[in-house]
Structures are given as structure tokens and as C-alpha cells.
Amino acid sequence: xxxxxxxxxxxxxxxxxxxxxxxxxxxxxxxxxxxxxxxxxxxxxxxxxxxxxxxxxxxxxxxxxxxxxxxxxxxxxxxxxxxxxxxxxxxxxxxxxxxxxxxxxxxxxxxxxxxxxxxxxxxxxxxxxxxxxxxxxxxxxxxxxxx
Numbered sequence: 001x002x003x004x005x006x007x008x009x010x011x012x013x014x015x016x017x018x019x020x021x022x023x024x025x026x027x028x029x030x031x032x033x034x035x036x037x038x039x040x041x042x043x044x045x046x047x048x049x050x051x052x053x054x055x056x057x058x059x060x061x062x063x064x065x066x067x068x069x070x071x072x073x074x075x076x077x078x079x080x081x082x083x084x085x086x087x088x089x090x091x092x093x094x095x096x097x098x099x100x101x102x103x104x105x106x107x108x109x110x111x112x113x114x115x116x117x118x119x120x121x122x123x124x125x126x127x128x129x130x131x132x133x134x135x136x137x138x139x140x141x142x143x144x145x146x147x
Contacts, residue, residue, distance in 0.1 A: 033093060045071045045078035052078060056094070060109045060125045062087050064102040074127055097144055099123065100134040107144070115147070 016034055020027040042053040060072045062084060069080045069087070080087070088098050095107040105123060114122035121133035121141060133141050141147075 043071065043080065045080055047076070047078050054078065056091075056096075056106075057108070059096075059106050060127065060129060061106060061131060062096075062104040072129065097141065099131055099137050099141060101136075103131055105131055113145075 018027065018031055018034070042055045043059065045052050045054050054071065054073055058073045058075075060074070062069060062071050062080065064070075064084055069082060069084055071078045071080045082090075084098075084102070084104060087096075087104055091104065096104050097107055099105050099121075105125065109126045110123050111126055112124035114124075119135050119138065121138055123131040123133060125131060
């Protein structure tokens with residue numbers, strides 16, 4: 001895909017024109033995302049009694065632990081006051097993807113994939129954290145990653 005940016009001081013606001021040889025699902029999805037895209041708001045996470053703002057790009061993964069949901073970043077692990085299904089809905093259409101019933105991973109922070117095991121995928125995240133894609137989600141992950 002070719003991307004071109006032109007700066008025109010005479011414009012009142014930014015405008016995006018999308019040229020494509022034919023209407024494809026990819027083009028329609030891109031148009032929908034551009035029309036509804038808002039700046040991603042940071043997450044509010046908690047460490048003990050302290051509330052901390054964490055940007056989406058800092059998050060490695062969200063995972064269920066001890067009857068709650070945690071958020072792992074390079075700086076540490078925080079608790080989140082949301083359920084995984086709520087986070088999955090909030091993050092739909094982004095680079096976050098559900099890899100098991102108890103985990104959502106930021107694909108931008110994946111450093112390695114091990115596909116040698118039949119029926120499952122081993123994901124290695126920045127910092128050496130290992131996640132396992134459950135059999136139920138393998139097909140979806142392969143599709144998202146283009147494998």
C-alpha cells in the first residue's frame with residue numbers, strides 16, 4: 001500500500017482521500033477505521049492504592065489472575081478494573097488480540113512465534129514473557145498475522 005502526505009496550508013482541516021483499484025474488504029475496513037478513529041486514550045491501571053495512566057503502546061498484555069485482570073508493561077504488572085471481555089470489545093480493531101480465555105496480547109510487542117508445536121502457538125513478548133495461544137484461537141491468530 002502506498003501512502004502519501006501533502007501539506008496544504010490553505011485547508012481548514014485535514015482531509016483523507018483513499019484511492020483503490022477496486023472495492024475490497026481491506027479498503028472498506030481502512031475507510032471505516034479512518035472515519036471512526038479517535039486518538040487512543042490511555043488506560044487507568046492500579047498499583048496498590050495508586051492510579052497510573054498507561055498508554056496502549058506500553059501494554060504487553062492483559063491477563064486474568066487471582067479473580068481479577070492484570071496489565072503487564074515493561075515497568076511492571078498493574079491491576080485493571082475491567083473484565084477481559086470488556087477490554088476485548090474496547091480494543092477491537094486494534095493490534096490487541098485475544099489468544100486464550102484468560103489473555104489479550106499486544107501484537108506490536110510480540111518478538112517471536114514458535115509454530116513447531118502442533119495445534120498451538122508459543123508467543124514471546126518483549127522482556128521474555130511467554131504466552132500460549134490456545135487451540136481455540138490458533139486459526140484466528142494465524143489469520144490476523146497472515147500465516
